[in-house]
Amino acid sequence: MLEVADLRKTYSTGDVALNGVDLTVEGSETVAMIGPSGAGKSTFIRCVNRLTEPTSGEIYLDGTELTGLKNDALRSARRDIGMIFQEYNLVERLTVMENVLTGRLGHLSAWKAFRRDFPAEDVDRAFEILDRVGLGGMENKRADELSGGQRQRVGIARAVIQNPKILLVDEPTSSLDPETSDVVMELLTDIADERGVPVLINIHEVDLARSHADRIVGLHDGELVFEGTPGELDDRSMDRIYRGKGRTADIEETDESARDGGTTEPDGDAIERSERTVGGT
Numbered sequence: 548m549l550e551v552a553d554l555r556k557t558y559s560t561g562d563v564a565l566n567g568v569d570l571t572v573e574g575s576e577t578v579a580m581i582g583p584s585g586a587g588k589s590t591f592i593r594c595v596n597r598l599t600e601p602t603s604g605e606i607y608l609d610g611t612e613l614t615g616l617k618n619d620a621l622r623s624a625r626r627d628i629g630m631i632f633q634e635y636n637l638v639e640r641l642t643v644m645e646n647v648l649t650g651r652l653g654h655l656s657a658w659k660a661f662r663r664d665f666p667a668e669d670v671d672r673a674f675e676i677l678d679r680v681g682l683g684g685m686e687n688k689r690a691d692e693l694s695g696g697q698r699q700r701v702g703i704a705r706a707v708i709q710n711p712k713i714l715l716v717d718e719p720t721s722s723l724d725p726e727t728s729d730v731v732m733e734l735l736t737d738i739a740d741e742r743g744v745p746v747l748i749n750i751h752e753v754d755l756a757r758s759h760a761d762r763i764v765g766l767h768d769g770e771l772v773f774e775g776t777p778g779e780l781d782d783r784s785m786d787r788i789y790r791g792k793g794r795t796a797d798i799e800e801t802d803e804s805a806r807d808g809g810t811t812e813p814d815g816d817a818i819e820r821s822e823r824t825v826g827g828t
């Protein structure tokens with residue numbers, strides 16, 4: 548389970564990317580994070596795996612506090628986080644099998660990692676996972692011979708072989724056509740279910756989020772302004788996420804004036820206006 552509390556990030560440029568975000572992702576749920584460009588989605592994911600140092604806040608993964616970890620402790624915690632990237636981040640000249648096995652490098656001693664000396668069980672698992680993601684028989688192909696969809700499947704297999712406690716996925720479909728995007732999203736959610744691992748996906752395509760996620764969270768200007776099921780993501784929520792309209796503060800203000808309008812005695816002018824209206828009818 549990932550638990551994030553009051554996460555804040557201000558870059559050295561003064562840009563406030565995250566302004567106190569709370570989020571929990573657990574079980575085998577798929578949570579899609581949506582929001583306009585610059586809302587802070589990538590910063591959030593990068594803070595969780597500490598590629599970006601948060602300014603403040605707490606991040607727990609299955610009870611381990613990730614902020615503040617250094618060196619070996621940080622390396623070990625990162626083994627528990629499977630990352631899947633927009634641009635796949637494969638080593639082009641290596642084979643599919645070699646790319647997948649790099650997901651196990653963090654589990655080997657430095658010497659074995661240097662020699663890429665993987666135990667037989669890792670290789671067996673790589674075969675099994677490649678089969679699961681639909682790349683059975685392609686183990687010896689070089690990464691640069693693959694299509695975008697195939698590359699992303701290698702990226703998924705490489706993350707899954709880590710045995711992660713969570714999958715963090717950054718714009719997995721941005722470089723893919725709509726049909727392949729759909730297949731990749733389905734694969735991710737199925738794998739989450741099968742392995743009992745939660746998935747947090749940062750995604751631009753709202754339709755994909757709606758059709759594949761269990762829960763959607765919306766960021767605007769570094770703040771979480773929506774959290775709900777795909778069915779709850781109505782036009783008003785979309786406005787709040789993409790235009791910053793009707794955020795909690797605005798709603799409270801509106802509600803207050805509505806309440807006032809209902810309970811406060813109208814002033815003299817209002818009475819006059821209303822009488823004119825009545826008299827005129």
Ligand SMILES: Nc1ncnc2c1ncn2[C@@H]1O[C@H](COP(=O)(O)OP(=O)(O)OP(=O)(O)O)[C@@H](O)[C@H]1O
Pocket residue numbers: 558559560562563564582583584585586587588589590591
């Ligand atoms: N390395 C950086 N240095 C300074 N400011 C940054 C850096 N990275 C991001 N920002 C700023 O932080 C804010 C959030 O950016 P971030 O990339 O997290 O948003 P995003 O929602 O992922 O956007 P996109 O969907 O375009 O990728 C933006 O204002 C951005 O300019």
